[in-house]
Amino acid sequence: MARTAVSGRLIWRVATLATIRDETATARTLSFDVPDWPGHLPGQHVDVRLTADDGYSTQRSYSLASDGGISDGGISDGGISHGGISHGGIELTVQKVDDGEVSPYLASVLKVGDPVELRGPVGGWFVWRPTDTAPVLLVAGGSGIVPLMAMIRARQAAASRVPFRLIYSARTPADVIYANELRLPAGGLDVHYIFTRNGTGRRIGVADVNTHGWPADFEPDCFVCGPTGFVETVADILVALGHQPRKVKTERFG
Amino acid sequence: MSFVDGNALAGPLGEIFAVDVTVATSQCASCGRTGPLAVLHVYAKAPGFVARCPGCDAVVMRLVRTPEGATVDMRGCVTLRIPLPL
Numbered sequence: 001m002a003r004t005a006v007s008g009r010l011i012w013r014v015a016t017l018a019t020i021r022d023e024t025a026t027a028r029t030l031s032f033d034v035p036d037w038p039g040h041l042p043g044q045h046v047d048v049r050l051t052a053d054d055g056y057s058t059q060r061s062y063s064l065a066s067d068g069g070i071s072d073g074g075i076s077d078g079g080i081s082h083g084g085i086s087h088g089g090i091e092l093t094v095q096k097v098d099d100g101e102v103s104p105y106l107a108s109v110l111k112v113g114d115p116v117e118l119r120g121p122v123g124g125w126f127v128w129r130p131t132d133t134a135p136v137l138l139v140a141g142g143s144g145i146v147p148l149m150a151m152i153r154a155r156q157a158a159a160s161r162v163p164f165r166l167i168y169s170a171r172t173p174a175d176v177i178y179a180n181e182l183r184l185p186a187g188g189l190d191v192h193y194i195f196t197r198n199g200t201g202r203r204i205g206v207a208d209v210n211t212h213g214w215p216a217d218f219e220p221d222c223f224v225c226g227p228t229g230f231v232e233t234v235a236d237i238l239v240a241l242g243h244q245p246r247k248v249k250t251e252r253f254g
Numbered sequence: 255m256s257f258v259d260g261n262a263l264a265g266p267l268g269e270i271f272a273v274d275v276t277v278a279t280s281q282c283a284s285c286g287r288t289g290p291l292a293v294l295h296v297y298a299k300a301p302g303f304v305a306r307c308p309g310c311d312a313v314v315m316r317l318v319r320t321p322e323g324a325t326v327d328m329r330g331c332v333t334l335r336i337p338l339p340l
Contacts, residue, residue, distance in 0.1 A: 124276060124277040250259055
C-alpha cells in the first residue's frame with residue numbers, strides 16, 4: 001500500500017543511531033536508520049521518546065535536517081545523498097546546551113547502534129515543497145537553521161530554480177551549523193549572517209530583514225524558526241514590512 | 255511563559271486522527287478568528303497541551319494524554335475545517 005508523509009495514524013518506530021557528526025562545539029548531527037521510513041517533506045519534524053527502566057517516559061520534537069527524499073509526491077531513488085548516509089535514514093541536529101531531558105541524552109550519551117523511539121514525520125504546515133514557485137525567505141535563529149537547511153537541501157536535490165534567501169542569526173561564526181555547506185551556496189541561494197555576540201554583536205532588526213529579505217510585493221513564502229522571542233520579533237518585522245501574515249510561517253522551539 | 259506553535263501538536267494529534275489536523279482551519283469560539291491549528295500558541299509545559307488563539311489568547315483546544323487514553327477538549331473551537339480533496 002502506498003504511504004504518504006502526511007496521512008495514516010501515527011505509530012512509534014524504533015530507530016538506530018547510525019552515525020554522529022560534530023557540527024560545532026555544541027551541536028551534533030545524528031543520523032538514524034529507520035525501518036520503513038516513508039520519506040518526509042522539508043520542515044517536518046519527529047517526536048523522540050525516551051523511556052527509563054522504571055517506565056518513566058519523556059518526549060521532545062526535533063526538526064528533520066535531511067531533505068526527505070520526496071519529490072513529485074513520490075519517494076525518489078536517491079534518497080538522502082549528503083553526508084554519505086543511505087536511503088531510509090534521517091538526520092537530526094541536536095544542540096548540546098538545550099535544557100530539558102531529551103537533548104542532553106541525544107547530544108552526549110547516545111552511542112552508535114543505540115535505539116531510540118520516534119514517530120513521524122509530522123506537520124504539514126511549516127513545509128516547503130519542491131513544486132512551490134514563490135521566492136523563499138528563510139530566517140533562522142541559532143539551531144532554528146535545522147528545518148530551513150532541510151528546505152535548502154531539498155531545493156538542491158530537486159534542482160529547483162526558486163530563489164532562496166537565508167538570514168541566519170548565530171552567536172559567533174563558530175556557532176554556525178552546516179557552515180561548510182553554506183560557505184559555497186548553490187546558485188540562487190543568498191546567505192546573510194548576523195552575529196549576536198561577536199565583538200559589536202547585535203540582534204536582528206528591521207534593516208536586516210528589509211535589506212536581505214524579499215520585498216513584500218514579491219509575495220515570498222517566509223519561514224522563520226528559532227527561539228520564541230526571536231521568531232516573534234522577526235514575524236512582527238515581516239508583517240510591518242507588508243508581508244501577509246499567512247505567508248509568514250513560524251516554528252518556535254520555546 | 256514561553257509557547258510554541260500549533261505545529262507541535264502534529265505528533266500528539268497524529269496519534270488520534272488519520273489526517274494531519276494541524277493544517278485544518280479552526281474558528282475561535284471567543285473572538286471568531288479563523289486560521290490553521292498550526293498557528294495557535296501552544297503551551298506544552300503542563301500536564302497536557304493548551305492551545306490558545308493568537309488573536310485573543312482564549313483557550314481553543316486542550317489535549318491530555320494518559321497511559322489509558324487521550325482527552326481532547328474543544329469547547330473553544332466553533333468549527334474545524336479539514337482539507338480533504340476527494
